[in-house]
Each structure stands twice: as structure tokens, then as C-alpha cells.
Amino acid sequence: MPSVLAEPRTALTMRGLSKTYNGNLALNSLFLQIRPGEIHALLGGNGSGKSTAIKILAGVVPADPGGELTVGDTVAGVSEWTPAKAHAAGLRFVHQQPAVFPELSIAENLAIGAGFPRGIAGRIDWPALHARTKDLLRKYQIAADPKTPLGLLRAADRSRVAIMRALQDRDDADSGVLILDEPTAALPDAEVAHLLDALRGYAAAGQTILYVSHRLDEVLSVADRVTVLRDGVKVDTVETKGLTEAALIELIVGRPLDRVFPASTVEVTDDAALVVRGLAGGPLRGVDLTLRRGEVLGIAGLLGSGRSELLRMLFGAYPRDAGTLVLDGAPYKPGNPDAAMKAGVAYVPEDRQADALLPGQSVRHNLSAGQSRDYYRGLRFHHRVERADSQRSISDFLIRVFNDEQPIETLSGGNQQKVVIARWLRRRPKVLLLDEPTQGVDVGARSEIYQLIRKATEAGTSVILVASEPEELAHSSDRVAVLRGGRITTIVSAPIDAHRLTELMNSSEGTP
Amino acid sequence: MTRAVNRLRTKLSVDEVPAPRAAEDPDAVTQPPAEPPIVVVGPPMSPADDLTPEAPRPRRRSAGTLAMSVFRQYSLPILLVVSVLIYSLWGGDVSSTFNTSANWQNIAASQAVSGVLTLGILLTLVSGNFDLSIGNICGLSSVMTAAAYSHWHFPLVVGILFGIVLGGAVGGMNGFLSTTLRVDPFIITLGTASIILGFIDWYTHGQAIINGIPGSLVTFGRTNFLGIPEIAWVLAVVALLIYYVLEHTPYGRALHAIGSNRAAAKLVGIRVERTITSAFALTGAFAGVAGVLLLAHTGSGNPTIGPTFTLAALASAFLGAVSFKVGRLNVAGTLVAVFFLGVNIQGLTFAGVQNWITEVFTGMTLILAVALAAVLSKERKAKRPTAAPTSSAEQTRNPA
Structure with missing residues (x-):
């Protein structure tokens, strides 16, 4: 050699x-x-x-x-x-979704591709495997026992085990x-x-x-x-x-960059689109919020702060223990997403693949998901109206497709997300709840998505935006509410500084 | 991290399922033989791709590939025609028996029962759920309709309604249990199937209800209208109804959405539990209709014949997904598949093959159909012409 x-x-x-x-x-x-x-x-x-x-x-x-x-x-x-x-x-590759087995132990995960050490009569030599795994874990500084099921490790450590597995046969x-x-x-x-x-x-x-x-x-x-x-x-x-x-x-x-996140051009009025008082349930312990008409209200919070649950509660998809909601001056008590939609609330969930897309269904059907009732009149389904609507959405929302009958999963992440956003914005909702709307979306499409959101606010939609990147929040929100310990601790108005947001999310400052 | 992986699963379950028996020759049915274990694979769910697929490039479709895709789309009807031609040209007794209007009427009438059953189960299958009890529900309805008339002396109409409503109730119970207990309907309906089997055995002591079957019903089951058996007309009506429900109503859209992604369906305002429960109830009610047709066609409330239909219905539904709307469960394909099975089983029987061919043929068809459906739905996704090649980054680069 x-x-x-x-x-x-x-x-x-x-x-x-x-x-x-x-x-x-x-x-x-x-x-x-x-x-x-x-x-x-x-x-x-x-x-x-x-x-x-x-x-x-x-x-x-x-x-x-x-x-x-x-x-x-x-x-x-x-x-x-x-x-x-x-x-x-x-060359060793670790992919986005590493093929690890959460139910199996770390040692088994290591050996499953590379082969198990064998003892007499071909039985698996567990002591040898565990010893080897222990050495590797020490080398890669992962504090875990070889026999621990991988699924019990924290997410980052699972990725580290995947990396360790990829590199296990490389000593130098x-x-x-x-x-x-x-x-x-x-x-x-x-x-x-x-x-x-x-x-x-x-x-x-x-x-x-x-x-x-x-x-x-x-x-x-x-x-x-x-x-x-x-x-x-x-x-x-x-x-x-x-x-x-x-x-x-x-x-x-x-x-x-200043062309990536469009600045607000909307005159935010003081009348409230949505008033939240004392909202509690899950990790939330009394959230007070007022969403003004036509504004983008950012929610800054760490993972587990309850930011996603807050949106789900406002959409009727998460049980509320206490609190009153007033939407457009009328009491609002959504018991399920259906009721929330009828009241004019829309929700783009965080996990596009798991909670928003209908795989195997066409772009058209994905666009009209949840509103097919609107096309059904007098025992007839008005397919032509649906087709016209979907063509209009594709051009309005800058969705790049070959035609609207192609399955949704053939689109790129950015275009899939535009379909999901179009699904809601075409209904002209009063309130749009966005949970990480640009996750897994490239910078170009991200810019387009924010332009679409701005356009919606100009048309009168009010937006609550959850995003984990402080930069993104700072650039695209009119105000940002900081969610900590289940409560809103601070509301930051423009000019919003991303570093300040990061501090506020992490520190105990402003906690009542 | 595991969530996406889990969603990729093509729900693979192994269970012993009673093998189906000849639907067209109920008199020959005695008792189910020892069944081989059969692998049943879930509906061709389309798994989500990786999180951010590269925008695939558009494909130029040549005349050849177009012809190929057309051929594939109509491969099942073509196979049906080929099967018919084979038995017609077999020669001797086979052809002369096969090529009679009596034989065609017999096939149409016998397939009416399994056809209604299969179309009914489409509703549950489209929503991504399994019902392994439909054959049993069909048998239950047939026996109980007979009992209502001949044992309890209710009017015929009441007896028929009883059979259908009973089917709907059992189906609804399946749906209710699986949605409230959050147990895979695969398990629930397997249990239901066994319970019904035991119940029928207890009620009938294994004896068919032969006496006192209403003559008008039996006449209905054995006469033709415009040269086509009257019960086949029922099949036609049911087919139109299911087609309308699945493709032209918000309810059908909701079922498709739930089958595609249950969580997402919930978040676009679909009342998922309610919809699934109703789909099971409807599937059960159609199984009830099939049971009444079975009673009409055979003239007896037979306690053993029902369960044999389950597997044939599943096989036809999945085989149907291989044609017309490739990779999707659809009514037209289902009908062709039902008759494909019927023609071949009848033809093979005429050709002198023993009765066991029914089980073997149905079982093989099920496995093949599901495998094909899985492959084709994957291909359909890979081969579809798709998004414009330009990335959004490129497009936005040019200032408006």
C-alpha cells in the first residue's frame, strides 16, 4: 500500500x-x-x-x-x-435521516451493518461487542452505556452514534x-x-x-x-x-439580504384581530397576547417553551385548560381544527411531511384539502372550479410545477411549503398561524414565502409567526413576543435586534 | 428522526386469513380447508420522500414510453380479454360451456356478491384502514336475513333492512373501537371476524337455513333483466354509487386525505375519527347488501360461505389499483379485477382443474396485485414529469 x-x-x-x-x-x-x-x-x-x-x-x-x-x-x-x-x-457518509434503530442498543446499532463478533458455534460474542462499543463511545466522548437502547439517547447523541458507526472501522x-x-x-x-x-x-x-x-x-x-x-x-x-x-x-x-426579508409596508392599526387572555394548557401557564390587525407578530421561544402548543391551541388542535380568546370582537372557542377554520383561522404546522402534506395526492388536491366542501353544490362536485382555483393559486403563490396533477412529493421542499401556505392563504384567513414556515426551505424560496406572507397582511390577514432563527424573526416581524416559562415575558417592538431576542429567550429577564 | 421512517412503512402484517372459496359455485362449498398463512400487505400508501428532494428534471416522453404507460394502464382489461379468449378457444367442452350466455349470466350473478363486497371495502381501504371481517359480515347478514324471515316471521323488507343495518352496525363498531381505542383495525376486524364466526355457529348449529326462504327473493336472485341477472344490476348501481362517493364528494376526498396522511387530514379540518368510523359502517352496510344478494342467489342462509369472500375482495381491490388510475384504488379497476377473478376461476373449473384452484388462484392474485401496486405506485412517482428545472434561487435572483 x-x-x-x-x-x-x-x-x-x-x-x-x-x-x-x-x-x-x-x-x-x-x-x-x-x-x-x-x-x-x-x-x-x-x-x-x-x-x-x-x-x-x-x-x-x-x-x-x-x-x-x-x-x-x-x-x-x-x-x-x-x-x-x-x-x-x-469516504464515509451520514445522511439526513441516518438509518439507526431506536429500539436496538447502541452496540447492536454499531454491529448491525458491520457484523457481529462471533463466538463458539456462531453465537454472538456480546462481551466482545460491548467492550468494543465502550471503547468507541469513550473515543467519541458519548456518555452512554453500550446496552442503552439508542432511542433513549438525546437526539444529538443519536446523530453522534450514527457518525461513530460510519467511522468505526477507521482508526486513523x-x-x-x-x-x-x-x-x-x-x-x-x-x-x-x-x-x-x-x-x-x-x-x-x-x-x-x-x-x-x-x-x-x-x-x-x-x-x-x-x-x-x-x-x-x-x-x-x-x-x-x-x-x-x-x-x-x-x-x-x-x-x-434586505431584499430577502421584505420590510413591512402595512399600516398596523391598533384594533385587535385576536386577543388571548390567560391561555393555559400543556406547557403554557397563562399567556396574554394581543394580535393587531395586519401585523406579523413573532413568537420567540426555545424548543419546549410551548411555542408550537400555543399555535395548536389557537387552532383547536391542542386541549386548553383555561383562558379566553376573542377573535374579531367575538368570543372564540375552537374545539377542533374544523371550528377554527370556520372562524377564519389558518395554521401551517411545523413538520411539513408529518402534519401538512398529503403524499400521493396531486398538487391540486393538496391545495384544496380541507375545503372540498366549498366545491360541492347540489350533489355535484365542481371539478372545473377547483381546477381554476388551483391554477390561480399556482400563479399567485409562485409554485413551480409542471402541472397541478403531479404528486406533491415530486416538488422541492420550498414549493411544497408554498403549496401548504397557499392552501391556507387562498381562504383569506383572518388570522394565520405559522410554525417554522421556512424549515427545510432554501434561501430563495424563503424570501418568496415571506413576500407572500407580507402580501397577505396587506390584504388584511394578521399573522402569528413562530421561528427558531432569531434573525428570521427580527427581519420579518413587526413585533416579537418572547415566550418563556409558559408566559409572555416581553414584547419587543421595531427595531428588533436578533441578539437581543436570543438573550431574552434564554435569560430570566422580564420573568414575572 | 424515527417518525419519517415510521411513516415510510408499508404496513406489513402477517396473519392467518381464511382463504376464499369459489363464489360462483356455492353448492360445492363444504367446509374451509386448512388455510395456508397468507401475507397481506397494506394499501399502496405513498411514502413521503426525503425531506428536501432535489427538483427532478422533466422527462421527455417518447411515443414508446407513452404507449408503454397506456399499455400498463389497461393491462388488466387486456388480461381479462386474453383470459376470455383462452377459455373460448380452449376447444372441446371447455369452450362450448364457457361460450354460453348461461355461463356469462352465472359469472355476472356470482360476481355480483363479491363485487358489492369489494366495492364496499374500497371505502375503508382508501382511508388507509383494513377490514378483515367483511366476508363474515356478509355471511352474518345472509344468515340473519334468512332467520328474520323464516324463523321470526318478519316481512321480507324488514328482513333485508335488518341484514343491511346489522352489517352497518358491526362495521361501525369496528370503526368506533379502532378509533377510540387507537388499535390497528387489522386486529379489531380480525377479532370481529372470529366473533361473528362463533355467533353464526351458535345460532345455526352449523346448519344452513334452507327452509322458508322467501320465493320472491330467490326469484330476484335467479332471474335476468335485459339479459343480465338482476343482482348484477345491483352491482352496477353500487359501483356508480361508490364511484360517485369516492371521486365526486367531499366525503370521498376526506377518505383519500386520511389515507394519505392522517395527521395532516386532521389539521385541515377533517373529523378523522368520525369519518373513519362512518367508512367502516358503510363498508359493513355494503357487506350487508352483499349478504342479502348472496341469500337471493343461493337460496339459503349458509353459515360457512361468508368468510371465504374476504380475501377475494382484498385481492380484487388491490388488483384494481394496478389499472386505470395506476397505484390508486379505483372503482373501474376493481370491477375489472372482480370479473378477472370470476372468469378465471370459472374457466379453470370448466377446464377440469379441481376446486382447490380457487384458493390458490385468489391467494396468488392477492400477493401479485399488492406487489404490483407497490411497484407501480413507486414508479408513478418517479416517472412523473415534474417541477420546472429552475431552482427558486435562480428565479428570485433576477430582480423583478
């Missing part, structure tokens, strides 16, 4: 990587060098080519002929690149590259920092990491350098030191 060779200058080099899908260039002659021991972030919107690049690297998608990959000492043309070769060269961290595809997408906020800390530790120990993510703040905090792709072309590779989030967004989208 060529271990006598000098240490390679780069851990991974991609040269001239291109990929054409049906005449469309998804990736255009990508050149990318990753230094040993660095955390290199790969950024870009949906369709920018970053997933294609990762898939080529993994050997699951064949690249167009002509490119070349160098991993450590292995040099290969793209045409001969296979998953086995990628593995042999030392000096060669090879760990490729993480959106590792934090499925993690709650509080867990992200924990995982990022771990990644920094691995990098410090010499592990090279290629990090793909949507979340800019993470990239800035964890990566050494970042490469931005846009429409299959590399825009630039830059050092993250001294880079601001605004500058990074400009690289990704190609235009300045």
Missing part, C-alpha cells in the same frame, strides 16, 4: 465534476479541494447541485465522463467510481473524509449546538469533514471554509472567518 508516499495536500479533490439530467446541467464542471482536517461546508439552494455532488461522491449517481476524484492517495476517473470504491478510499482520522448531509435538519435547536461541539472535536482530532447544510448560522460557527453552489456552478470558496450571514446569503441567492 502506498503509505510511504508523502502526505497528500488535500484530503479530497473533485475535478471537473459534471452531471447532466435529460439535457439539463445539474452540476457544471465542479472543482473543489478539501484540506485535511478542515470542516468544509457545501451550501446552496435546492437544485443548486450540492446533492448531486454528494451523490456522485458516494458513487450512487454516475457523473458525466471526464471528471476525476482524488481521495487521499486514490485517484480515479469518475467513470470508474463506485460505492465500494468510495468506501475503500475512506488523518485520511478519509466524513461527509455529513444535513445532519442537523432533523435535530431540535437545543441539540444542534451539542452536535456541532462534537464535530469541532472530531476536526480538532484530525478528521476531515464535508458538511452540507441549509442552516447558515451553523455553517458559520462550525466550518473553516465554505463553498457555495448556485444552479450547478460553484460561486466561490471562502474562509468563514470574518464572513457574515448577510454576505453568505448574498453568495447563495445572488442579491443582498
